[in-house]
Amino acid sequence: MLLDFDRLGAWRWGLIGVGTVVMLFLLLPIVFIAALSFGDSQWLVFPPPGWTLQWYQQLLTDPVWIDSLLTSAKVAVIVTVLSVALGLLASLGLARSTFFGKSALQAFFLTPMVLPVVVLAVALYAFFLKLGLTGTLTGFVIGHLIIALPFSIITIGNSLQSFDPALEDAAMICGAGPIEVKWRVTLPAIRLGLFAAAVFSFLISWDEVVLSIFMASPTLQTLPVLIWSTLRQDLTPVIAAASTLLVALTIVLMLLVSLLKRGTRS
Amino acid sequence: MTTPFLQIRGLRKTYDQVVAIDHVSLDIQQGEFMTFLGPSGSGKSTTLYIVAGFQGPTEGQVLLNGKSLLEVAPNQRNIGMVFQRYTLFPHLTVGENVAFPLRVRRRPEAEIKAKVEKMLELVHLAGYRDRLPGQLSGGQQQRVAIARALAYDPPLLLMDEPLSALDKKLREEIQLELRRIHQETGVTILYVTHDQEEALRLSDRIAVFSQGKIEQVGTGEELYERPTSRFVAGFIGNSNFLPVKVEQMGSGRARAVFPNGHAVEGAASALAAGSEGTLMVRPEQMRIRPAAAAAGHGLAVTVRDMTYLGDSMHFAVQTPWQQEIAVRMAVRDGQGLSIGAPAVLEWDAQHGHVFA
Numbered sequence: 317m318l319l320d321f322d323r324l325g326a327w328r329w330g331l332i333g334v335g336t337v338v339m340l341f342l343l344l345p346i347v348f349i350a351a352l353s354f355g356d357s358q359w360l361v362f363p364p365p366g367w368t369l370q371w372y373q374q375l376l377t378d379p380v381w382i383d384s385l386l387t388s389a390k391v392a393v394i395v396t397v398l399s400v401a402l403g404l405l406a407s408l409g410l411a412r413s414t415f416f417g418k419s420a421l422q423a424f425f426l427t428p429m430v431l432p433v434v435v436l437a438v439a440l441y442a443f444f445l446k447l448g449l450t451g452t453l454t455g456f457v458i459g460h461l462i463i464a465l466p467f468s469i470i471t472i473g474n475s476l477q478s479f480d481p482a483l484e485d486a487a488m489i490c491g492a493g494p495i496e497v498k499w500r501v502t503l504p505a506i507r508l509g510l511f512a513a514a515v516f517s518f519l520i521s522w523d524e525v526v527l528s529i530f531m532a533s534p535t536l537q538t539l540p541v542l543i544w545s546t547l548r549q550d551l552t553p554v555i556a557a558a559s560t561l562l563v564a565l566t567i568v569l570m571l572l573v574s575l576l577k578r579g580t581r582s
Numbered sequence: 583m584t585t586p587f588l589q590i591r592g593l594r595k596t597y598d599q600v601v602a603i604d605h606v607s608l609d610i611q612q613g614e615f616m617t618f619l620g621p622s623g624s625g626k627s628t629t630l631y632i633v634a635g636f637q638g639p640t641e642g643q644v645l646l647n648g649k650s651l652l653e654v655a656p657n658q659r660n661i662g663m664v665f666q667r668y669t670l671f672p673h674l675t676v677g678e679n680v681a682f683p684l685r686v687r688r689r690p691e692a693e694i695k696a697k698v699e700k701m702l703e704l705v706h707l708a709g710y711r712d713r714l715p716g717q718l719s720g721g722q723q724q725r726v727a728i729a730r731a732l733a734y735d736p737p738l739l740l741m742d743e744p745l746s747a748l749d750k751k752l753r754e755e756i757q758l759e760l761r762r763i764h765q766e767t768g769v770t771i772l773y774v775t776h777d778q779e780e781a782l783r784l785s786d787r788i789a790v791f792s793q794g795k796i797e798q799v800g801t802g803e804e805l806y807e808r809p810t811s812r813f814v815a816g817f818i819g820n821s822n823f824l825p826v827k828v829e830q831m832g833s834g835r836a837r838a839v840f841p842n843g844h845a846v847e848g849a850a851s852a853l854a855a856g857s858e859g860t861l862m863v864r865p866e867q868m869r870i871r872p873a874a875a876a877a878g879h880g881l882a883v884t885v886r887d888m889t890y891l892g893d894s895m896h897f898a899v900q901t902p903w904q905q906e907i908a909v910r911m912a913v914r915d916g917q918g919l920s921i922g923a924p925a926v927l928e929w930d931a932q933h934g935h936v937f938a
Contacts, residue, residue, distance in 0.1 A: 485636060486669035488657045489740075490683035490730065497657075500682070504673040 346563055353556035360553060371557040381558065384542040391453065391538060392521040395460045399517035400510055402461075403468025410469075411476040429466045433526045436462065441530040451533030459531050460521040467520060468513040475509025508576060515569045523562055585648045587612035587770060588633075588738065593642035595628055602628045603794045606642070610772070612737075615764050617773045619781040619817070620791030626774045627742060629791075633772065634740055635659055646738065662731030662769075663740040666747065668723045670715035676702070676726050677711035683734045701729040704763060721752040725759065732767060741773045745780065757783050778818050782806075790814050806864075808850070812937035815862045822868070822907045824861045828936060831855040836936050842902040844881050848931030859936045865908040867933040869915065870897060873924040880926035883907070885919055899927060 321328060348362065353371055355364025375381050410422055428436065440459055441450060449455040479502065487501040488494075503510070525540040532541045543558050586609035593606040603625035610616050618626035631637045633644055635656030644651040651659060670679050677698050684694045702708050705725040715723055724744050731739055745753045757780060764771055764784075775781055781788050782802040790797045790805065790813070798805060798814045809815035812823065826838035828851060836851035838861050846861070853859050873882065886906065887898040895916040897909040907927070919925060 480667060480669070482665055482667050482669050483671060485634075486663070486665060486727075487671070487682070489634060489659075489661060489663040491657050491660070491686045491734065492682075493657050496686060500686075501671055505671070507673075 349556050350560045350563070352553055353560040355553065358553070360551060360556070371553040375554050375557045375561075378554075381539075381542065381554070384537050384539045385561075387453075387456075387536060388522060388538040388540070391456045391460060392518045394453075394457050395464055395521040396514050396518045398457070398461055399464040399468040400472075400514050403465060403472050403513055403517075404510065406465075407469050407473035407476055411473060412481070425469050426466045428463045433463065437527045437530045440527065444531070450531055451536050453536070455531045456528065456536075456538065459527040460524055463524065463527065464517040464520040467516045471513040471516060472506065472509045475506040475512075479505050511576060512573055515573050519566055519569060523566065585645075586610060587614075587647065588772075589643075589645040589648075590629065590633070591643040591645065593629060593632060593639045593644070595625075595632065595637065596640050601794050603639075606794075606796055608789055608796060608799065610770060612770055613768050615771045615773065615784060615786045617775060617781040617785035617788045618791055619775060619778060619788050621776055621817075624791035625794040626789075626791040630740055630742055630772060630774050633738075634661060634663055660734065660736050661738045661740060662734070662736035664724065664727045664731050664742070664744040666743040668715070668720065668727070668747070670723055670726055670730070672715055674715075675711065676707065676713050676715065676718070679715065679726055680729045680733050682730060687734060697733055701733050702726075704732070704766065705729045705759070719752075720748050721756055724748070724756065728760075728763065732763075732769065737770060739769045739771045741771060743775055746775070746777075753780070760784060782818070788818075790817060792817075809862070809935060810852075812860055812862065815935065815937065820865050820908065820910075821862050822865060824863070824901070824905065824907070825903075826859055826861045826936060828853045828855055828857050828859055835931075838934070838936055840881065840901075840903070842882075846881075846931065846934060849934035849936050850932070851936035853936055853938060857938070859938055862935045862937060863929050863933055865896075866894075866910040868907075868909045868927060868929045869911060870899060870909055870919060870925045870927050872918045873926055875918070880928035883925055883927045885921055885923055885925050888916065888919065888921060899925065901927075 321331075324331065351364065352360050352362060354367050354369070355361065356366040356368040356370070357364055406425060410418065410425075437459070440455075440462075444450045444455050444458075449458070483501055483505065484497050487497045492500060523540055524538075525544060528538045528541045529544065532538065537545070539558060539562060543555055543562075546552070546555055588610040590606060590608040590610075594604055595602040606625065606629055608616075618629060620626045628637065632639050633651065635651070635654070638652065670676075671682065674682065680698045680701050681694050684697060689697075698711065699708070702711060705728055707722060707725055707729070710718065710722065710726075715726070718726065727744070745756055748756065761784060763769075773781075773784060785802065787799060787801055788805055789799045792813045798810050800808075802818075805814055805818050809818065815821050816823070824840065826840055826849075828836045829839050829845070830837040831851065831854060834850060834852065835848045836853065836855075837845055837847050838849050838851070838859070839845045849861055851859070870883065870885070871880075881901065883899040883901055885897060886900050889896040890913070893913075894910050895913050897911070897916070897919070899907050899909060901907060909927070
């Protein structure tokens with residue numbers, strides 16, 4: 317390698333220093349929020365003078381918070397299922413066939429990743445207003461699905477790349493029909509990719525805020541939207557508790573993915 | 583005469599303007615081990631894939647027991663196949679891989695269990711049922727693939743260069759296993775390879791492919807002793823090709839004249855008198871003697887190199903027209919020869935073959 321860490325000499329301490337600063341910069345706010353959610357100060361004093369679970373209690377007994385949490389979960393689960401199903405079909409089509417305009421279609425599928433979310437949000441808002449889809453579950457699902465799908469297609473597409481199509485030929489000559497081949501051979505072989513796509517899709521929907529703000533109505537909003545709108549009115553530690561829950565689920569899911577990956581490799 | 587077990591009739595396959603195979607026809611008997619031998623791109627794999635059903639021919643017909651295979655979907659053909667790459671299902675154990683074709687056929691559990699045991703015994707992997715494919719060596723994986731392909735007693739087993747990813751020692755070991763499995767099961771095998779030694783070792787008959795066509799079909803001995811084209815002669819075994827002119831021609835035998843005017847009688851030939859051709863003689867069917875002892879018979883040559891190979895001697899000799907020729911003889915027959923000395927090259931007339 318051109319730059320070998322072990323041969324950097326004194327420079328390596330500089331590198332470690334920069335790395336530490338970046339890490340702290342990224343992680344400290346999260347640690348800070350998590351600590352505040354357990355602190356007993358009404359005014360978000362840091363370090364907290366004492367410890368309490370009352371903000372979580374408030375969070376989980378307030379019907380407004382509960383509703384938003386359920387809405388978030390519902391939207392995220394539906395988006396996950398649709399995103400994996402559509403992502404699988406799209407990447408199978410892209411991986412196995414050659415047709416005119418294939419790379420154009422591939423690029424088209426990935427545009428939501430590079431398009432500014434605000435632009436997408438405004439466009440969808442104007443469109444959904446006409447269709448009467450704003451403030452509905454369907455509106456949330458479609459919006460989130462648009463930005464989750466590219467990740468699903470990329471993840472499943474990658475695992476299809478390392479899957480040898482000769483396995484499908486072998487299954488077919490063994491007597492399996494086209495659907496049975498996919499069900500018994502292809503899907504089990506790419507199951508890690510499917511799982512990763514599901515987790516990514518879930519997380520993208522779970523903490524999506526820009527699109528959701530446009531889609532939300534006073535009666536139907538997701539957890540990130542409620543955090544954002546509550547934050548504009550007053551500064552209560554309940555927000556910290558809600559944020560911590562959001563982060564906690566994310567971390568758990570990411571850990572699950574890396575554990576599964578390690579499990580299949582050994 | 584009964585209809586042949588498998589008939590390949592006038593198969594032709596083109597991709598756009600490229601002709602992959604052209605009018606390939608072949609009859610295969612039940613229980614026969616038939617090898618398609620040829621360089622890459624010669625059409626041997628394409629022919630196999632058409633029999634398997636992965637590709638359809640542009641023209642032609644494939645009949646199994648007199649019934650067309652082409653109208654049957656690949657998964658309904660009931661044919662076994664072993665691939666060049668390892669194609670065991672990575673998420674299933676060895677036992678479940680072998681059971682796969684039986685599960686797809688919805689056979690009862692007890693039958694599946696018994697059959698898996700029997701197949702794993704056949705390939706000598708009885709203790710490996712609960713391993714995953716990733717824990718096996720390449721040779722073991724291909725043996726499991728053979729067990730899987732034979733688990734449903736297919737009448738026909740296709741093998742597409744199944745040993746090409748293995749090292750030489752392992753390859754020879756599995757070749758022996760394959761012969762045994764073929765004898766024990768009596769299954770008809772179509773085997774594709776580019777390795778002539780492998781083809782000679784395994785096959786009842788060999789079809790030599792070149793540029794999309796079958797050049798010659800026959801037993802290994804027929805192909806080696808009586809090749810009908812320069813390509814077959816060059817592809818199977820070692821050979822010397824000498825430029826000749828055919829002078830007289832009678833009952834398939836020719837008098838052939840070398841560039842220096844020396845002539846040999848009785849070489850097998852299908853060429854018309856007066857045409858230019860090539861005379862092929864195998865290195866081990868040639869003899870050289872010191873010029874002094876030969877007294878004018880044979881082709882005058884000069885010894886350029888001699889190599890001791892233990893069981894034989896290898897000589898490189900030069901003809902008067904500066905062509906280098908390989909000769910292989912028993913060690914004791916090479917006495918009296920030395921590098922740089924004049925010598926005389928001879929062979930029995932029936933070992934010479936003239937090609938265009």
